[in-house]
Amino acid sequence: EPEVTQTPSHQVTQMGQEVILRCVPISNHLYFYWYRQILGQKVEFLVSFYNNEISEKSEIFDDQFSVERPDGSNFTLKIRSTKLEDSAMYFCASCPNSGGNEQFFGPGTRLTVL
Amino acid sequence: AQKVTQAQTEISVVEKEDVTLDCVYETRDTTYYLFWYKQPPSGELVFLIRRNSFDEQNEISGRYSWNFQKSTSSFNFTITASQVVDSAVYFCALSLIQGAQKLVFGQGTRLTINP
Numbered sequence: 458e459p460e461v462t463q464t465p466s467h468q469v470t471q472m473g474q475e476v477i478l479r480c481v482p483i484s485n486h487l488y489f490y491w492y493r494q495i496l497g498q499k500v501e502f503l504v505s506f507y508n509n510e511i512s513e514k515s516e517i518f519d520d521q522f523s524v525e526r527p528d529g530s531n532f533t534l535k536i537r538s539t540k541l542e543d544s545a546m547y548f549c550a551s552c553p554n555s556g557g558n559e560q561f562f563g564p565g566t567r568l569t570v571l
Numbered sequence: 572a573q574k575v576t577q578a579q580t581e582i583s584v585v586e587k588e589d590v591t592l593d594c595v596y597e598t599r600d601t602t603y604y605l606f607w608y609k610q611p612p613s614g615e616l617v618f619l620i621r622r623n624s625f626d627e628q629n630e631i632s633g634r635y636s637w638n639f640q641k642s643t644s645s646f647n648f649t650i651t652a653s654q655v656v657d658s659a660v661y662f663c664a665l666s667l668i669q670g671a672q673k674l675v676f677g678q679g680t681r682l683t684i685n686p
């Protein structure tokens with residue numbers, strides 16, 4: 458069964474460093490999302506991506522964040538200068554089309570900023 | 572803006588008991604979807620169910636059942652004859668049919684089933 462994959466599973470970085478979190482969505486899906494979950498808290502929407510552009514972003518998704526789909530398969534989230542409060546689990550999700558379909562989530566990347 | 576409230580932060584029951592997880596949502600839109608996801612201790616998010624706002628029929632899947640009541644903006648989840656493997660954090664979520672269809676999650680309910 459097709460699944461969303463994410464790498465790395467755990468990333469440790471120093472404050473101020475740039476990190477790139479990688480996701481490979483399910484191949485025929487058209488909508489892509491990043492969510493984050495600070496430890497013990499709820500899952501929060503960061504950004505959605507459709508047709509090679511951002512379709513919506515939350516107030517969390519400030520200028521330090523960017524997304525791209527460089528090669529038609531990978532979907533990346535970049536944090537330019539990490540802060541301690543960026544420590545969280547980051548989930549990628551993809552969806553085949555519009556209409557409220559199920560979003561398929563990847564296993565997550567745990568980001569720890571020291 | 573949309574909002575999902577799961578008032579029960581933690582629930583602990585003994586195995587084989589029935590347990591209901593509450594979910595109340597807010598939206599001004601008339602068309603939307605509601606979801607339940609399970610997050611076991613391993614951390615992944617597991618899809619359980621999706622309901623659209625036009626379909627208020629209750630649904631049963633094995634030991635799981637869902638009660639959608641538009642009049643009270645609630646979408647409650649019941650586990651019958653709970654098992655230790657049901658221990659997890661359960662999230663209720665809402666998405667609109669229009670737009671980016673982002674999921675808006677509740678705070679989650681941590682369910683512990685004791686043997």
